[in-house]
Amino acid sequence: MKSEQATPFKREMYELGKTYERLARQAGVEIRLNTEVTPAYAAKENPQALIIAAGSRPLVPPIKGLDGDNVIIVNQYYKEKAKVGNHVIVFGGGLAGCECAIHLGQEGKEVELIEMRPALAPDANIRHRPLLLAQIEKYVHVHTQYKGLEVTPEGVLCQDPQGQRILVPGDTVICALGQRSRTDVVEALRDSAPFVRVIGDAAKVSTITNAVYWGYWAALDI
Structure with a gap:
């Protein structure tokens, strides 16, 4: 907490x-x-x-680059706010990732949210989730059904739903891939x-x- x-x-x-x-x-x-x-x-x-x-x-899968200097684990964000750049990628669209993305957007950051599943925050409370998604729409660029392949200094290399490799750009990556x-x-x-x-x-x-x-x-x- x-x-x-x-x-x-x-x-x-x-x-x-x-x-x-x-x-x-x-x-x-x-x-x-x-x-x-x-x-x-x-x-x-x-x-x-x-x-x-x-x-x-925190769950930190063996994805290349996820141990890089530009990566912050979502649970440790409160200790490392000074390291967060102006263009942020939140890697993981569960409840914790969505809430972090909204907060960063409210702070004026440009935020990209990457999620492998088709829906965001399926673990959210049923009453809370519509309000959460409304804030996501307001503050965050969403990339659902994107599979993260590699974290680089330039962002996260992903595979999109059509199987194409796409770089989602950002200078800081928040790892929110679960617990x-x-x-x-x-x-x-x-x-x-x-x-x-x-x-x-x-x-x-x-x-x-x-x-x-x-x-x-x-x-x-x-």
Whole structure:
């Protein structure tokens, strides 16, 4: 949720995290920051219940050039705003990519959005999606059914729906190609307590709303 602080129309989601932290402290919850829960740590603490909310990692496929200096992972955008040029390519048209593209367009950037599928943001809330697409139409140049082949200093080389190779130009590429659950953490800790629940992106990459619901129900089950 840290990345939400960079997007004005999502600032409330960042504040939600701060609110939950404050409420947890008021309820007497001990919060240990900068602490990695390993199997050894769990064995030392010997908990009766363990809720694994380890989240997900950005999905960065082995596409040539995606590790280049002109590429920023969408989750890290809030740390690297100074590196973003005036002509930006958002590589990935899911919910996170669309929201990032809108924000960049609102900041006055020229924005190209590349998506391999025919539709944008299929993971968006059904009520939210029409509003999202209206903003995309206002601020963003959209390239659907474009398959990204290579990232270069000049932009992203793509294959269009007709099979032709086309360079989508831009000086900065935002990688928004999805998330992957931290299954290695989950598997390492799965037997670390009598009661174990996996919630949020650690269980299935989804939304903040679903993560909150899963956390609530996991706590009720203890």
